[in-house]
Amino acid sequence: MDIENAKIPQATAKRLPLYYRFINNLHSQGKMRVSSKELSEAVKVDSATIRRDFSYFGALGKKGYGYNVEYLLSFFRKTLDQDETTSVALIGVGNLGTAFLNYNFMKNNNTKIEVAFDARDERIGQKVGGVPIKHIDDLEKHMEGISVAILTVPSSAAQGIADRLVEAGISGVLNFTPARITVPSSVRVHHIDLAVELQALVYFLKHYPLDEEEDSQ
Amino acid sequence: MDIENAKIPQATAKRLPLYYRFINNLHSQGKMRVSSKELSEAVKVDSATIRRDFSYFGALGKKGYGYNVEYLLSFFRKTLDQDETTSVALIGVGNLGTAFLNYNFMKNNNTKIEVAFDARDERIGQKVGGVPIKHIDDLEKHMEGISVAILTVPSSAAQGIADRLVEAGISGVLNFTPARITVPSSVRVHHIDLAVELQALVYFLKHYPLDEEEDSQ
DNA sequence: ACGAAAGTGTTAAAGCGTTCACAATCTCGT
DNA sequence: ACGAGATTGTGAACGCTTTAACACTTTCGT
Ligand SMILES: NC(=O)c1ccc[n+]([C@@H]2O[C@H](COP(=O)([O-])OP(=O)(O)OC[C@H]3O[C@@H](n4cnc5c(N)ncnc54)[C@H](O)[C@@H]3O)[C@@H](O)[C@H]2O)c1
Ligand SMILES: NC(=O)c1ccc[n+]([C@@H]2O[C@H](COP(=O)([O-])OP(=O)(O)OC[C@H]3O[C@@H](n4cnc5c(N)ncnc54)[C@H](O)[C@@H]3O)[C@@H](O)[C@H]2O)c1
Numbered sequence: 457m458d459i460e461n462a463k464i465p466q467a468t469a470k471r472l473p474l475y476y477r478f479i480n481n482l483h484s485q486g487k488m489r490v491s492s493k494e495l496s497e498a499v500k501v502d503s504a505t506i507r508r509d510f511s512y513f514g515a516l517g518k519k520g521y522g523y524n525v526e527y528l529l530s531f532f533r534k535t536l537d538q539d540e541t542t543s544v545a546l547i548g549v550g551n552l553g554t555a556f557l558n559y560n561f562m563k564n565n566n567t568k569i570e571v572a573f574d575a576r577d578e579r580i581g582q583k584v585g586g587v588p589i590k591h592i593d594d595l596e597k598h599m600e601g602i603s604v605a606i607l608t609v610p611s612s613a614a615q616g617i618a619d620r621l622v623e624a625g626i627s628g629v630l631n632f633t634p635a636r637i638t639v640p641s642s643v644r645v646h647h648i649d650l651a652v653e654l655q656a657l658v659y660f661l662k663h664y665p666l667d668e669e670e671d672s673q
Numbered sequence: 674m675d676i677e678n679a680k681i682p683q684a685t686a687k688r689l690p691l692y693y694r695f696i697n698n699l700h701s702q703g704k705m706r707v708s709s710k711e712l713s714e715a716v717k718v719d720s721a722t723i724r725r726d727f728s729y730f731g732a733l734g735k736k737g738y739g740y741n742v743e744y745l746l747s748f749f750r751k752t753l754d755q756d757e758t759t760s761v762a763l764i765g766v767g768n769l770g771t772a773f774l775n776y777n778f779m780k781n782n783n784t785k786i787e788v789a790f791d792a793r794d795e796r797i798g799q800k801v802g803g804v805p806i807k808h809i810d811d812l813e814k815h816m817e818g819i820s821v822a823i824l825t826v827p828s829s830a831a832q833g834i835a836d837r838l839v840e841a842g843i844s845g846v847l848n849f850t851p852a853r854i855t856v857p858s859s860v861r862v863h864h865i866d867l868a869v870e871l872q873a874l875v876y877f878l879k880h881y882p883l884d885e886e887e888d889s890q
Numbered sequence: 891a892c893g894a895a896a897g898t899g900t901t902a903a904a905g906c907g908t909t910c911a912c913a914a915t916c917t918c919g920t
Numbered sequence: 921a922c923g924a925g926a927t928t929g930t931g932a933a934c935g936c937t938t939t940a941a942c943a944c945t946t947t948c949g950t
């Protein structure tokens with residue numbers, strides 16, 4: 457909530473949305489309490505890690521009891537700013553872009569794709585998943601209030617678009633392009649490289665043999 | 674290559690496909706040599722980290738010179754087993770699944786989606802991106818030689834399908850579902866949770882202010 | 891009303907990954 | 921043939937993350 461939040465480890469911050477979603481599920485199932493052990497099994501994170509994560513925010517639970525679901529939920533809602541909505545633009549309405557537009561990122565989410573852009577004329581003016589598609593040439597005209605961009609254009613176009621997004625005052629970019637884009641350090645970029653993820657999985661399979669028993673991840 | 678590969682840190686292993694792809698680009702551009710500094714700027718990984726990563730495989734470079742692109746390429750090709758192809762199945766031909774099928778994962782890749790499955794009758798028998806779609810009921814009939822599965826079904830179906838995949842002898846699963854699936858520890862699961870990625874980016878933007886100058890990531 | 895069971899919060903340690911910094915080595919132009 | 925310049929490979933320090941372990945607190949059934 458306050459400035460002191462900067463103390464929360466990045467690894468913890470990345471798990472918060474995961475916790476939030478699961479706690480939300482518990483709540484709609486009418487569950488009243490939950491232990492770090494139960495949570496651990498559901499989200500596949502060590503229970504000690506969960507307790508540690510929660511403890512950064514103070515004492516959220518009760519010894520011998522666990523955590524009150526309703527309290528946890530309202531706490532996370534505040535912490536993750538579930539009330540304010542972040543406006544998102546999507547650039548590149550191709551295979552991936554279309555999938556994202558059709559998917560409702562609003563479910564339990566504080567983000568909303570407000571506008572999409574593409575270069576192909578036949579796409580312009582259409583709506584996909586309720587989101588209007590504008591021409592990329594008009595990017596600057598429709599970026600008011602947009603703080604995050606999802607980049608699903610061909611990799612050759614990525615840097616050029618990124619430059620324009622920066623110029624238009626973007627704060628964060630979720631980049632699905634294989635291109636590693638260069639931006640000022642005031643802009644945060646997260647790369648999600650699906651081909652690399654698949655390759656890495658294959659590499660791990662071949663080189664890091666796993667046990668032969670029991671349940672895990 | 675050999676058994677000693679188990680010594681390579683996981684963080685390094687995850688970067689290998691990234692290096693490989695970029696070295697491949699350099700090679701097709703006819704570039705003969707490259708330094709860790711150049712590589713660093715391109716893939717946005719600290720140059721010391723790159724040198725350290727490479728050093729796990731021995732001395733791949735020459736002091737005062739850098740790395741020979743051709744040598745590096747052939748080395749990575751061997752190391753990442755770019756020769757053998759891994760057969761992949763995709764389960765759930767919806768928004769995301771269709772995007773993946775249309776995308777050619779074979780570009781510079783040692784993976785190939787051989788078969789897809791869905792539950793909707795109208796989909797069965799069609800081909801998407803050249804991949805035939807079978808009925809999920811026939812899963813077991815078409816899993817011969819498949820070692821990796823991409824899971825893009827609704828989250829409610831994820832665990833059930835995962836169980837059947839395990840039964841059918843799967844080695845690895847790339848799970849795009851929000852559900853955290855439970856499998857024997859002999860099966861490797863990588864979760865890619867797109868909603869969480871977006872939420873995490875937003876959280877970082879709000880709570881981890883960045884510099885106001887210069888270029889970065 | 892009590893004692894066993896449950897389960898947190900945290901201290902301490904171990905594990906992992908990144909980065910610094912530089913000696914050692916090689917290159918290349920003159 | 922040489923010396924200035926380039927660039928690697930790595931020991932050591934550092935910082936971040938996970939995990940173990942347990943004292944302490946609360947619950948809850950009897
Ligand atoms: N689809 C996948 O499964 C997949 C997997 C891994 C990586 N990727 C990466 O994601 C990106 C998108 O993939 P895709 O399969 O959706 O590609 P795609 O070709 O289907 O879509 C790209 C879209 O961007 C539009 N576009 C092109 N230039 C543009 C510009 N300058 N401004 C605005 N729009 C522009 C095109 O008209 C098209 O609609 C690519 O970089 C690809 O490498 C995709
Ligand atoms: N599309 C996105 O942008 C996005 C983003 C984040 C997460 N996800 C997750 O990815 C998954 C897929 O998303 P989507 O948008 O493609 O959904 P979707 O509904 O478009 O596709 C799901 C597909 O799975 C098929 N299916 C349903 N039950 C099945 C079964 N038992 N066996 C085989 N196939 C079955 C459906 O027929 C459908 O074609 C979901 O779990 C979703 O939460 C998607």
